[in-house]
Amino acid sequence: MTGSLGFGGNVMGRNATNTLVFNDLAVRKVIKDSEGKPRREWRIEKVLSGKGDAERRTPMPGFILITQPTGGGTFYYFYRNALGVLKKARLGEYAEVGLDGAKRLWESKTTEVRGGADPVGDRHALRSAMTFKELAEAFLSKGNLAAQTKANYARHLNAHIYAVIGDKPAETVNDSDVLAICRKLEAKDNYALSNVVKSIIGGAYKYGRKQGLSSAAPCLGIGRRGQKVARDRNPTDKEISALWKAIDASEAKTTVAGEKMPKTAKLSQAMRLIIKIAIVTGQRRTEVAGVQRSELVGLEGKDPKWIIPGDMNKRGKIIEGRTKNGREQIVPLSSLAAALFKEALECCADGKHVFPADLDKVKLGKQPREPHIHGESVSRAMRRLREDAGVEDVSIHDMRRAISNWLKDQGVSREVRDLVLNHTDSSVTEAHYSQGARMLTQVKAALEAWAAHVNALVEGSEAGSNVVRLGARA
Template sequence: MHLTKKKIDAAKYKGADNARCVLWDDDPRGLGLRVYPSGRKAWLLSYRVAGRKRMMALGDYGVLTLDQARSRAKRELAAIENQSVDPLAEKRKRALEARTGTVEAMFRAFVADKKQKTADELLRQAELHIFPAFGKRGWQEVTRSEVRSWHEGIKAPYAANRALAALRAAYYWRLWREDDSPQTKHRDFRNPCVGVEMRPEKARQVRLERDELPRLQKAIDAEQDPYVRALFRFLLAVGCRRNEALSLHWADVRDSENPSVTFRDTKGGDDRIVPLSPYAADLLASLTRVSGNPFVFAGRVPGKGLTAVAKAWQRIRKAAGVEHVHIHDLRRSFGSWLGDAGFTSKQIGSVLGHKSDITSRVYMALGDESKRAAVNAMEALMTGKKANVVKLRKRAAR
């Protein structure tokens, strides 16, 4: 069709369900006038680059006349033909650069579409380690040697490795948004983090021994806040993660013949139902439900749950004489005690919510009693003497 001003002014929307309605011009081919259900009319240009069809917006009719739209379309087509450049891709590239110019801007854009819990954790690492070192630098300015020196300068190997992994992922996200070519995953040397080796990490193998438990429970009971007391006893009884317990709502507590709780949006990404022992069920039943507060472990702020429990734990573990035990070690102790009792790594992993029982095996570190039984048995084998062997329970069937 050869468009004229008369035809354009008379054009009406024809279509259903907001289907695209376009009047195509024949000079140049690819120039079109889109008519919207609202009556709006706008110029667009259809073209191909590397066999892929593209559609570029040129501007509204009224802002661009027919002659101006034709001239603009011919210029764009000539540029595409002569330079083999995709103007839409260049436009996206410029927009991406505008919002990811610095390392901090790049990182914040990287986490923007992630789950809130994941984004918060990544930003916590970035604000602690990445932004102070590289935040205001242009993302293309950072060199591999700088990243290596920065990584080596972070005191704790675990924190250094997590920060490096986060920065590396942000760079991959930025590079692949620009060229859509992730075929070289993990070896794209445009990423300044590639080639920087992770530092050796010492596996943490700390658990609470059962003879330490009475002292810990006494220290827990000395806390004034009943929700703090209940929280730490619940962690011991259920083996869940601290954040799973802190975010638990009464709506996810099932109080019946088979009591259970449902932990939402867990570290593994799924909801997880965990049965409760009579002890754990009675513990929750003893708590007062605060009106207008959905959280099981209610905080002092109306409508909110407990948040700052680290200071309470510092007091508790000091009073119990177990200052080497972290809060997460309660979960590790839970898995380890089940291992001592004869449960398999698969059974333990099912309760703890591990995707693989390989993780559960780490939590099955033998306690002092089991270790003593092992070395005493070896003494009997080596010397022929009768050893003082501690009898262990039979391992539960798979």
């Protein structure tokens, strides 16, 4: 027995006594007039010929518009499945699909039902059969996510989520399951990671609801897992000097106090250079760790630069760059930064990356997450380094704040400071971030002055004694 397309009260629903001609103006009018009025169902009919009293119409079986007191209108397809059970398939809101789009969907559903299919029942069956892992993988493969975000989400899913709910039917996952995952992380004081994990699960279900893959919302009502507090840590001159000296001590394989350094605390030459370059250039740890040979220009000349690529539109396809904000970053290199990069090219670089991943240290049978040293490896190295230096709670990112504050104290304008750090502010016009020749000259002077300041701190000379005042606007 195939699906029935019978037309009438049983198929239309209990209130589909109103008729509406298949005409966009007519549909828009009834939707507009529905505001403040009771919910109504409209049978849509197609005009064959004639006007007024001579107008002839034909039914469009099961094609219904339901208007709401809120002033909205949604198209549905009513039909009976092979067992004679009345079903209602949502085609979409008028604002989403329009009348012509709804008609195409109605025609498609009609063809499916005539062939014996049950669109609503099939969707419910798919929902019941789909596991959370399948839903999450659909989210990662088809959701609108940046490549790096997908990689991070996949890592957290594999590490913290799939073991608990991966094999559960997606429709059965509830808030208790989500809270169990979060609380396990919070027991180890990983509140930030708990928030990330909750957001990943919530994002997968939001995608699933939009695509009709799931109706569940297990994260609904679960608030932020711990309060995020903005960091304002500003490393002091003394701390910067101590960290730099600890890097040099690591190269000598001794602690700052001259004692033999534990094997686990030693930093590789690549890691030492990454941290130093991050300090003198002010760029992000991931940007330094992932630097490629092709990004370094004119290291042997008078005007060396590091050009970090931003996002590119190539024939309509977005090619993701390496900067956080998607904007190309030109970093005029100080003489110290250029020297550090030249050292890195001599000791560490492979064919493409200046700091390639250490394949000898990768666990047997596993590939590195990135072809270069990972940003998290830099963070771990920084934790070991600050312990040896006797410096508490300083991160690579805090060095960016130190540079910005020091340059501000030297009278450097906000415009130049933003260009140094590749900061953007939605309240500032695009022209503010133009890296013209004049601005690059000022950025180079700022970075050269900062490098001289760091060198003065390490050498023990009076900080800033060899630095001229740089600007006027703060």
